[in-house]
Amino acid sequence: EIVNAVDNGALVVNYFGHGGEDGLAVERILLKPDVNGFRNYCKLNCFVTVTCEFTRFDNPFRETAGEFTYWNKQAGAISLITTTRQIFVSFAVSFNNTLGKYLFSYSDDDAYDDNEYPSMAEALRLAKSDPKVSGINQKRLIFFIGDPAMKLAFSKPNIRLTKINDVPLAQATDTLKALSYVKLAGEVTDVSGNLLPNYNGTLSTTIYDKLIDRRTLANDGTRLNGELVILDFETLGEIIFRGQSTVKNGQFEFDFVVPKDIGIPVGFGKVSFYSKNEELSLDQSGASINTLKIGGINENAAEDNTGPVITLYMNDENFVSGGITNEQPTLLAKLEDLNGINTASGIGHDIVAILDGDETNPVILNDYYQTEIDDYTKGTVSFPFRELEPGLHTLTLKAWDVYNNSSISEIQFIVFDKDQELAINNVLNYPNPFVNYTEFWFNHNSSEPLDVSIQIFTVSGKLVKTINGQTTGGFKSTSSLSRDLIWDGRDDFGDKIGKGVYVYKLTVRSNILNKKVEKIEKLVIL
Structure with a gap:
């Protein structure tokens, strides 16, 4: 999951926990070979590790995982805020919380407005100078590796939702019910809320169901005062729609059918927007919280008993089943359905790939699905496989539409070891x-x-x-x-x-x- 998040373009990776020169965690969740296998080309991140000797760079006879993260010539990290020796938990908690305030510019103790950001190195300097950290000697064990003038690639505000089903937001009372057709509209603005009439580009929208209450499993046996330690926390709800639409003269609209698998109780979901203009010179982002109600069932939904159409390829759309690939092919799945594809992760209703019949290790592909621009009925799954064994492979993919009708498709491909044989x-x-x-x-x-x-x-x-x-x-x-x-x-x-x-x-x-x-x-x- 960490490798997939990096490859998908995570801007900041922040790890807190056990670690060492060879990687992260006792469970070996990230090791040197994983770092060398990163494929986040042109999407380099800031890698923050609040751990022990992950980047102990002063021993020339032992190369560390942190160094490999930065040395990766084509992927990996553009910079590291990282530890070089063992640090204590109490300091680590205080430092990590303090760093976040400056790195993401929500501190009231600096000279930056909320929409202005210091460089990554300056954020580290401010964190080390903060009264909560400045008096602790262990701050000297945390280093910045990279260009000290470089800033994180934050997008500009703002994108906002303006209409639900053609009704202005202030007057809208509609609830997004399961199997209901919905049309949303909005606009791209500057930081002061003024429409940008010359902004043209492509908007990516992700709509989440209501927050989910969760609890830790307490399966590590940790106790406090004789009681098992169980922590309660919240996560974002399941994604009910991820799509793309055109922005013209600063305005946009898109439509979709709400999946049957949403949570039935009515509550507020979240809408997340990200837009890039045609010249790729101005990225905007925004969110809508506590404005979009999700829940209930549309009792008058039209009938649909037909599953989606699935077409599979490896690497590109010219691939023919039975063709050859290298050890790291990319699965391309073209999906089409009159009412759209279900990504809401109802029980048993995920987009799932099974490789060589191994049902004990399914590949869940919901997060890799994206609709076509201005068309919620069609979309593509793009998933990169890693280090497949040479030989013939059979891949089966199952997908569901928003009505929970399913379809299955299969493709075969032959992996040749590119380092040993040219085919x-x-x-x-x-x-x-x-x-x-x-x-x-x-x-x-x-x-x-x-x-x-x-x-x-x-x-x-x-x-x-x-x-x-x-x-x-x-x-x-x-x-x-x-x-x-x-x-x-x-x-x-x-x-x-x-x-x-x-x-x-x-x-x-x-x-x-x-x-x-x-x-x-x-x-x-x-």
């Missing part, structure tokens, strides 16, 4: 036959660029054209399909060649493995 399959050119344009396609198992050569021969064996190129690759590439080479039907001298059948040889070479693979296919020119 290609599904070699073809499209269109075929063609007149003056075709693309050469093939699947491969490499995440690094590959050298590609295509030689085209007549049926008598005469070479008429050689095309050289490279596949796209790199750390952000997830596609296992190459369609980078094209041909216009002309020979090496630029002359149009005759109609008929030709043979081509595809040669793919990996410079890292020093290996190559060849395939021969036919094409037809009209």
Whole structure:
């Protein structure tokens, strides 16, 4: 879960508890191999560890997990606020609470307004200077690693909800009932609440059901004065809608059908907004709390007995079941239903993937589902797998619509070890036959660029054209399909060649493995 949260783009990761040079917690919840496997490309975080020697950087003979977190060249952390020696719990609690006030700018003891933020290093300096921390020597064990002038990438305020079912918020009395159709509207504003009429972009909205009261399990046997220690706490409710909509001239609206699995008692949910403009230069955010009532059942809901349509791919939408991938493929699931997909996590109603029939380790995918822009009936699940074993794998995915109708789909794929073997399959050119344009396609198992050569021969064996190129690759590439080479039907001298059948040889070479693979296919020119 920690690795998934990092890969999904958590801005701040704050760990409080046992830790050491090799990782976090006695249960080994995060170790050096996990850190090296982070895939939060272009979404680097501030990693805060209030623990012991997680980043003991002064021993050149032992590299620590904290150092690996920062050294990760393509992912990991942009900065660390981290400990280098053992610290005591009493100090750790006081320091962590104090740091949060300055890092997230809700302290009344600094010179920053609530919507202004110090740099991460300055937040640490302010925390160490705070009276609750300044007199304790252990503050010297906490360091900042990174650019001291860098600030966290906080979005600007504000985004607000203005209408429910076309009724202004001040007059609205509607409750979001199970299976009811809902339309919400709002606007993007500046910090003073003024509409931004020139703001155009895409809004991401997450709507949560009512808060959930929870209790710790007391399964570690901890006692205080002879009594088991049980703590009560609240968490956000289940997500009942996660979707995208267009913002035009600072205003937006979107609609959806409320899932059947919401909590029936009526109470206030939470709406969270995040928007990015077309130029990717201004991110806005906002929330609506204690304004949206959720609960009850729509007794007049239309009937729906049909489950969602599910289409599965690996890495990209050109994947064909039975194709090849590397050890870290990304599952893409395209879901479509007239009333939308259920993500409210009713008992047994999650979006679930089962790999190779292992039902004891299901992959819950609710948090990885996102609707298409301005269309709640369609959406995509995108989930990155890690370190799969080489060989044939079968993946089954089950999803439910908001009426709790289910569907199941299955896909097979073959994992090749990219560090030991270069593999290609599904070699073809499209269109075929063609007149003056075709693309050469093939699947491969490499995440690094590959050298590609295509030689085209007549049926008598005469070479008429050689095309050289490279596949796209790199750390952000997830596609296992190459369609980078094209041909216009002309020979090496630029002359149009005759109609008929030709043979081509595809040669793919990996410079890292020093290996190559060849395939021969036919094409037809009209």
